[in-house]
Amino acid sequence: MPQSSSLERVLTRISARYRDEPYQLLQMLRAVQASYSHVPQSAMQFLARHLGVPLSQVQGVVEFYAFLHETPRGRYDVRFSDNITDQMLGSRGLCERLCQHLELTPGQPRADGKVTVDYTSCTGMSDQGPAALVNGLAVTRLDVGRIDEMADLIDAGIALEAWPRDWFAVRDHIRRSGPMLDLQMAPGAALEAAVARGASSTLAELARSGLRGRGGAGYLTAHKWRFCLEAPGMERFIVCNADEGEPGTFKDRVLLTRYADALFEGMALAGFVVGAREGFLYLRGEYEYLLPHLESVLERRREEGLLGGNLLGSRVGFDISIHLGAGAYICGEESALIESLEGKRGQARVRPPFPAIRGYADKPTVVNNVQTFIQAAQISAMGSAWFAEQGTEKSRGTVLLSISGDVARRGVYEYPFGVTVKEVLADCGAGAVQAIQIGGPSGHLIGAADFERRIAFEDLPTTGSLMVFDWSRDVVGVVQNFSRFFQHESCGFCTPCRVGTTVLRQLIDKVASGHASAADLDELEACGMVTRSLSHCGLGQTAPNPVLDGLKRFRPVLEAKLLGGTDGPGFDLDAELSEARKISDESLKEGQHG
Amino acid sequence: MAESGQFLIDGKPTPFRAGQTIMQAAAEAGHYIPHLCYRPEFPPHGSCKLCSVKANGRFTSACFEPVTEGMKVESETDEIQGYRKRVVQMLFAEGNHYCAFCEKSGNCQLQAVAYHLGMEDTHYAHQYPQRKLDASHPDAMIDHDRCILCELCVRASRDLDRKEVFGVAGRGLQARLVVNSPSGLLGDSNFALTDAAAHVCPVGAILPKRQAFTTPIGMRRYDKHDIGEESSLTPIADKGE
Ligand SMILES: Cc1cc2nc3c(=O)[nH]c(=O)nc-3n(C[C@H](O)[C@H](O)[C@H](O)COP(=O)(O)O)c2cc1C
Ligand code: SF4
Ligand code: SF4
Ligand code: FES
Numbered sequence: 144m145p146q147s148s149s150l151e152r153v154l155t156r157i158s159a160r161y162r163d164e165p166y167q168l169l170q171m172l173r174a175v176q177a178s179y180s181h182v183p184q185s186a187m188q189f190l191a192r193h194l195g196v197p198l199s200q201v202q203g204v205v206e207f208y209a210f211l212h213e214t215p216r217g218r219y220d221v222r223f224s225d226n227i228t229d230q231m232l233g234s235r236g237l238c239e240r241l242c243q244h245l246e247l248t249p250g251q252p253r254a255d256g257k258v259t260v261d262y263t264s265c266t267g268m269s270d271q272g273p274a275a276l277v278n279g280l281a282v283t284r285l286d287v288g289r290i291d292e293m294a295d296l297i298d299a300g301i302a303l304e305a306w307p308r309d310w311f312a313v314r315d316h317i318r319r320s321g322p323m324l325d326l327q328m329a330p331g332a333a334l335e336a337a338v339a340r341g342a343s344s345t346l347a348e349l350a351r352s353g354l355r356g357r358g359g360a361g362y363l364t365a366h367k368w369r370f371c372l373e374a375p376g377m378e379r380f381i382v383c384n385a386d387e388g389e390p391g392t393f394k395d396r397v398l399l400t401r402y403a404d405a406l407f408e409g410m411a412l413a414g415f416v417v418g419a420r421e422g423f424l425y426l427r428g429e430y431e432y433l434l435p436h437l438e439s440v441l442e443r444r445r446e447e448g449l450l451g452g453n454l455l456g457s458r459v460g461f462d463i464s465i466h467l468g469a470g471a472y473i474c475g476e477e478s479a480l481i482e483s484l485e486g487k488r489g490q491a492r493v494r495p496p497f498p499a500i501r502g503y504a505d506k507p508t509v510v511n512n513v514q515t516f517i518q519a520a521q522i523s524a525m526g527s528a529w530f531a532e533q534g535t536e537k538s539r540g541t542v543l544l545s546i547s548g549d550v551a552r553r554g555v556y557e558y559p560f561g562v563t564v565k566e567v568l569a570d571c572g573a574g575a576v577q578a579i580q581i582g583g584p585s586g587h588l589i590g591a592a593d594f595e596r597r598i599a600f601e602d603l604p605t606t607g608s609l610m611v612f613d614w615s616r617d618v619v620g621v622v623q624n625f626s627r628f629f630q631h632e633s634c635g636f637c638t639p640c641r642v643g644t645t646v647l648r649q650l651i652d653k654v655a656s657g658h659a660s661a662a663d664l665d666e667l668e669a670c671g672m673v674t675r676s677l678s679h680c681g682l683g684q685t686a687p688n689p690v691l692d693g694l695k696r697f698r699p700v701l702e703a704k705l706l707g708g709t710d711g712p713g714f715d716l717d718a719e720l721s722e723a724r725k726i727s728d729e730s731l732k733e734g735q736h737g
Numbered sequence: 738m739a740e741s742g743q744f745l746i747d748g749k750p751t752p753f754r755a756g757q758t759i760m761q762a763a764a765e766a767g768h769y770i771p772h773l774c775y776r777p778e779f780p781p782h783g784s785c786k787l788c789s790v791k792a793n794g795r796f797t798s799a800c801f802e803p804v805t806e807g808m809k810v811e812s813e814t815d816e817i818q819g820y821r822k823r824v825v826q827m828l829f830a831e832g833n834h835y836c837a838f839c840e841k842s843g844n845c846q847l848q849a850v851a852y853h854l855g856m857e858d859t860h861y862a863h864q865y866p867q868r869k870l871d872a873s874h875p876d877a878m879i880d881h882d883r884c885i886l887c888e889l890c891v892r893a894s895r896d897l898d899r900k901e902v903f904g905v906a907g908r909g910l911q912a913r914l915v916v917n918s919p920s921g922l923l924g925d926s927n928f929a930l931t932d933a934a935a936h937v938c939p940v941g942a943i944l945p946k947r948q949a950f951t952t953p954i955g956m957r958r959y960d961k962h963d964i965g966e967e968s969s970l971t972p973i974a975d976k977g978e
Contacts, residue, residue: 203915
């Protein structure tokens with residue numbers, strides 16, 4: 144525990160860095176966590192007093208985010224990405240190996256306080272796993288050699304800066320590009336075109352393009368901007384959703400790396416169209432390593448007059464600041480994201496009103512995905528016809544797929560909407576495919592019967608994640624991994640998700656361990672339907688998808704795990720009685736001695 | 738927008754005024770929709786999901802969904818009542834609810850709504866959470882075992898008492914009610930029995946001390962009638978036992 148006066152000095156400085164603004168609470172707590180390996184109770188009390196927010200709110204935030212801790216973590220804080228794709232590449236074994244070397248148990252700091260090793264939800268590196276975060280920074284392509292060396296580096300107390308640079312290298316892996324990824328757009332081109340055209344013509348152009356949101360729901364972008372534009376109020380905000388929490392997705396990571404200029408331009412464009420002066424990029428905590436790069440692009444754009452007080456030399460101003468998440472998938476849901484931007488627990492709000500009407504600080508707010516903003520900028524620069532040339536009637540343009548799992552070439556692929564699953568699988572070198580998970584755990588688990596289907600909003604919609612499982616994989620293990628993910632990520636606000644995700648997880652664990660009966664499968668289905676139908680937000684509404692798809696499309700695989708087959712009693716009499724028999728045996732023996 | 742109009746609850750034409758939620762319009766028409774986290778004093782919260790209905794074929798929460806002209810609301814269908822029962826069973830399985838020796842028994846809305854929906858068992862595996870009783874306050878106690886996270890106390894303390902005594906921490910199944918005091922105990926907060934927050938808990942989680950059995954079991958609110966007969970939305974002042 145740090146000395147109280149020095150702690151207060153540090154906290155005062157951290158708070159001042161964020162203008163003593165209560166909305167910045169999460170950012171401050173991240174800084175406290177980084178400085179002290181935890182957020183001490185005394186720091187929570189100080190910040191509550193200092194910012195004038197209830198202590199219960201500070202406590203609530205600390206307990207909500209996976210990267211904030213009330214008790215100290217090790218000075219080296221290692222978290223292995225626990226997505227199924229990491230597991231398939233051997234992450235569990237590597238984590239155990241590291242724990243053995245360092246002589247500790249996962250999740251608990253070593254007695255000397257030096258190191259903690261733990262698991263975390265997908266870190267967005269499925270194309271170059273097994274991956275981990277060390278003190279928040281991504282390390283990729285782990286193998287036995289790296290793990291052994293890492294244990295030595297930690298034991299020797301070598302600072303992260305002196306670790307091999309190559310471990311922190313994140314590759315882009317663009318395997319197939321199309322009009323979107325190929326477009327070279329000069330910084331400022333989209334904004335200049337918009338200014339020349341005028342705000343309302345720009346919106347009309349966007350509407351003509353038919354662009355739909357790339358973050359999941361596929362809402363028409365022009366409609367969303369128009370709602371925000373027409374909502375009453377003086378102040379408006381633009382928010383970019385760079386939370387990319389859907390396991391198996393990493394296309395936004397690549398876009399943030401390579402197309403940051405176009406992204407910021409798209410946000411400024413939205414600001415110009417709806418009349419907003421301020422924008423936020425909500426960057427998932429796992430992508431903290433991208434922060435210096437993104438800040439430098441922002442700074443350069445300010446110097447170029449493409450951001451800041453006088454956009455393009457006009458009197459219109461627009462600027463962007465970056466907020467980091469702290470390990471919570473739910474913060475990708477747009478209203479939870481806004482809560483998180485306001486320094487609160489990431490819980491989905493009651494809707495309506497939607498963020499376009501009442502969002503950040505209760506003001507009209509546009510929330511769009513990274514790719515959506517980039518495409519909007521491209522449409523402004525190139526025109527709607529350029530964009531709408533590809534794709535289907537209802538899904539214009541191209542789709543970016545993040546492909547991982549059992550394929551020869553993992554990475555990002557750009558296709559016109561309407562491409563069949565089969566074509567994609569052939570391109571990425573997938574052989575003997577048993578199943579794919581399209582759209583991440585919240586999307587769908589499908590088998591060969593559906594491979595002729597088309598990737599498009601009207602058939603198989605996707606957030607971009609496409610994980611491939613060949614015949615050597617256990618589908619039950621896949622369903623189990625995703626169900627655990629949802630249970631871990633449920634915010635706990637509403638009953639059907641809070642309890643339902645736990646029930647689903649416990650039942651699928653029972654199936655996987657070979658202790659379930661046919662009645663348990665029925666219960667999985669029934670509970671899945673309750674959770675899907677009644678949950679408050681998209682997380683709970685999609686959390687049962689892996690289970691329900693597993694039951695629908697891979698039932699024999701699940702049934703094969705049942706105790707006593709499909710008509711079995713659901714318990715093993717001998718096993719149930721073994722404990723009692725052992726006890727009575729022992730007491731009999733004792734009786735003989737006595 | 739028209740000032741008023743008509744919609745259908747389970748096929749029955751029901752009037753509504755512009756801006757009303759399904760819950761409000763239904764209550765005015767004498768139609769009970771089960772609810773636990775909603776009370777008329779506060780903006781809708783939407784967490785318990787007991788008020789789930791289908792509006793024009795889509796699941797939503799009656800407590801916050803605005804009525805629209807001609808909207809077809811399904812409420813007492815087998816499907817929806819069945820789902821509501823499952824939600825109540827989830828709440829029972831999640832906490833530790835021993836109605837037999839709970840002093841709220843008979844006045845508890847969770848118990849009452851369970852009876853109303855014909856719940857006979859908890860269906861789901863009990864989670865048996867370990868939660869500590871907070872008896873630190875001279876006039877009231879919190880039995881966290883029974884908390885259903887409706888956040889009524891949070892809202893009452895914040896919006897009516899202007900005190901912010903309560904909050905929620907944790908996430909998922911670890912979500913829990915917390916008290917805004919350095920020790921986290923109610924006794925160290927500025928909570929008082931005269932607070933609105935002392936009287937909103939629908940279950941036996943926040944209880945005044947020394948009043949346990951002033952009304953004997955059998956003579957209590959829901960011993961006398963089914964909660965479904967209380968279609969109107971009674972404010973806190975009238976809801977006391
Ligand atoms: C649990 C959950 C997680 C989500 N995560 C993301 C995300 O990481 N990135 C994203 O762009 N959208 C995500 N969304 C969708 C957003 O709520 C929202 O629809 C989207 O940001 C809107 O942008 P768009 O219209 O450009 O797609 C998520 C939704 C839910 C329910
Ligand atoms: S569905 Fe899940 S994540 Fe969404 S509000 Fe309910 S508990 Fe939270
Ligand atoms: S203590 Fe009572 S009023 Fe407060 S959240 Fe829990 S159940 Fe609701
Ligand atoms: S009363 Fe509507 S969700 Fe609780």
